[in-house]
Amino acid sequence: MRISTALITLVAFVCTANALLCWECENARSNRACRLNGRLRTCQRNQRACQTEIRRDPQGIRISKRCKQARACDNNFIQNPRSAWFPSQCSTQHGSVCRCCCDFDNCNTPTVACGTRPEPTCDRPQSIVNGDVSCFGNASLPVGEQCVFECLTGYTLVGDATITCRLTTPTTAAFDRPSPTCTLTLSDEVLCRPEMVAPTFGSMDCSETNQLGSMCTFTCESGYYVAGSPTVTCGDNELWSSPPPSCQRVKCLPPIMELTNGQTSCTDSNFDRSECRLLLWHGRIKIQHLLFIKIIIEFRLSQKVGKCRDVQTLQNGNVTCTDGNFVRSQCTYECNEAELYELYPANNTLTTCMSSLVWDVEPPCCSKECPPFAAMDLVLILDSSSSVTMPNWRVMKDFVRSIITTFNFGDDSARMAVFRYNRGIDRRSQVLLRDHINNRTAFLEAYDKIPYNGFGTRTGQALRYAKNVILAQRWGNRPNVKDVLLTITDGRSQDDVATVSTELRAMGVATFVIGVALENGVGLDNEQLLSMGGSPENTMLTTGGFSGLDTTFLNRLSDLICTNRCA
Known part of the structure; x- marks a missing residue:
């Protein structure tokens, strides 16, 4: 007898495990009364629909909700528009009866209307190790949405770069393939040959041996100087930025001559x-x-090579010196005024090589008026996390647009790149340095199409993307032009920003940051901002929200960019 009871219980469990759940009430005078006095019922196996029935009488409405066989519920539903008394069986008149159906758990509970089954979605995939994923959307992605994966420089994508959210059943969705992975590139790794070695009488320190982006720094023993560039970098063309230097003995010049007597x-x-x-x-x-x-x-060491720095070559101008770059030599400078070049600083027209082997004033350069002319490759990075919101996104884009229109585009002027980020990098709408060269109008058209959405604030990832991709020579970066990077953010980064910011400045990039806070810096990390800017002068903060990004702020930023026109 005990065995039979246990068996019956098991069978009953199996039969009801996947049963539909519907709200049940009878003749309630309002939906609130239905919810207060009703209950959630487990339907029988053959009842695959939840029905809501509304009857109208002189006192108002009477609401009944129940489990129903799907076909029977559909047959009731199709009667609604059919003729009965005036104007139809389902209407707002006395004696009307309206019925509707739905087919998922608890769908007839919230209102007197039958619920609509929510569209199936896919959960947003997680970022991959040593790579990233870009999707347009937040946590839930609609059917048809695509996510694109990319690996960091030095890693190879294994699997498909694009996955798509597809329907798997009428009520469920999933991505059509698994997320790819990133593996360290071996045979196809970008390497510079030959590997650098320490010079005789010197030492060397390389950040990543001879891999892409590795920077090698050379020093010499006392009594020797670095002949050549003290730092060399492995570029994406698999070439070092300059030949390896050597350590040469320091000489005092001029040498002592033989005496007549x-x-x-x-x-x-x-x-x-x-x-x-x-x-x-x-x-x-x-x-x-x-x-x-x-x-x-x-004789004691005063300068590495015993004479003043050579200044006899002046780009876009001419130099005339009385005795080269030897002590007491005087040099005068002039620029090609026909091409709108002018001396900067304007008063440094004459320099003298002092006995201390330095020029008495800093030798000038020839540059055009800044703004609108600035020989720079400018990278603009925009935070599009959910905390920004659409109204503020428009304000920020208007401000950045004013930055773009402040400077001229040209071979001897600016190139620009812009992209937005949140949890990931939006590569679809990015504008690269090599895009729209010398054409500011076309650049602005592409810029205006950059959308807003997303959540999360991975600023460190965005900075590293700028370092490894945007500022690469193959994407339009000019090797002999000043690199400038501006980040605008309204929140604390969820990843490390200090390391990559230091690496950018070691490459010679001038880093600026604008932190936007609603109330006295709330939501921002001032230490993070300072590590991104590198100095208080390059770290700007507006505590009045995005409305603080006005003309005054623009002028301050352009003055900072134009501070060192000889860089």
Whole structure:
């Protein structure tokens, strides 16, 4: 007997495990009364619909909700528009009866109207290790939406780069393929050959051996100087930025000459720390012992190469020097005024090489008036996280548009790139440095199409994308032009920003950041902002919200960009 009872219980469980749940009430005078006095009922196996029935009488309406066989419920529903008394069976008149159906759990509970089954969606995929994913949408993505995966530089994508949300059943959806992975590139890895080695009498420190982006720094022992570039970088063309330097002995210039009436004796020629003894003759008789005149000259290192920095080449201008870059030489400078170039600083028209082996004033350069002219590659990074909101996004885009229109585009002027980020990078709408070269109108047309959506604030990821992709030479970055990067954000980054910001400045990139806070910096991390800007001058904060991005703020930013026109 006990065995039979247990068996019956098991069978009953199996039969009701997947049963539909519907709200049940009878003749309630309002939907609220139906919810207060009704209950959620587990339907029988053959009852695959939830029905709501509304009858009208002189006192108002009477609402009944129940489980129903699907076909029977559909047959009731199609009677609604058919003729009965005036005007139809289902109307707003006395005696009317309206019925509707739905077919998912609890669908007839909220209102007197039957619920509509929500459209199936796919959960947004997570970012992949050593890579990222871009999707248009938040946590739930509609059927047909695509997500695109990319790997960081030095990693290879294994699998399909694009996955699509597809219907799997009439009520469920899933991506049509699994997310790919990123593996370290081996045979096709970008490497610069040959590998750098430390010079004789010196040392070397490389960030990533000879891989893409690796920076090698060279130093020399005391008494030696770095002949060549002290830093070299592995570029995406698999070439080092310059040949490896060597360590050469420091010489004092000019060398001691032989005396007409005397003798010169040096311990180590004219190299650093050498001591020279001069013996002077009186007529033909050598003064010896206590009577001879003895002069000891000790040479010490004052500059690496013993003379002032060479300034005899002036781009877009001419230099005239009295004695090259030797001590006491004077140089005058002039620029090609016909091409609108002018000296900067304007008053530095004459420089003199001092005995300390430095110029008395900083030698000028030839540049055009800034703004509107600025020889730079400018990268604009816009935070499009959910905290920004659409109204503020429009304000920010108007402000950035005013930055773009402040500067001229041209071979001797600006190139620009812009992209937005949130949890991921929007590569679909990005505008690269190589796009619309010398055509500001076309650039603005592409810029105006950049949309707003997303959630999350991974600013560090955006900065690294700018470093590894946007500022790569193959995407339009000019090797001999100043790089400038501006980030605008209204929130605390969810990843590290300090490391990549330091790496950008080590590459020579001028980094600026604008932090937008609604009330006295709320929501921002001032330490993060300072690490991104690199200095208080390059770190700007507006506490009045996005409305603070006005003309005054624009002028301040353009002054900062134009501060060092000779960079």
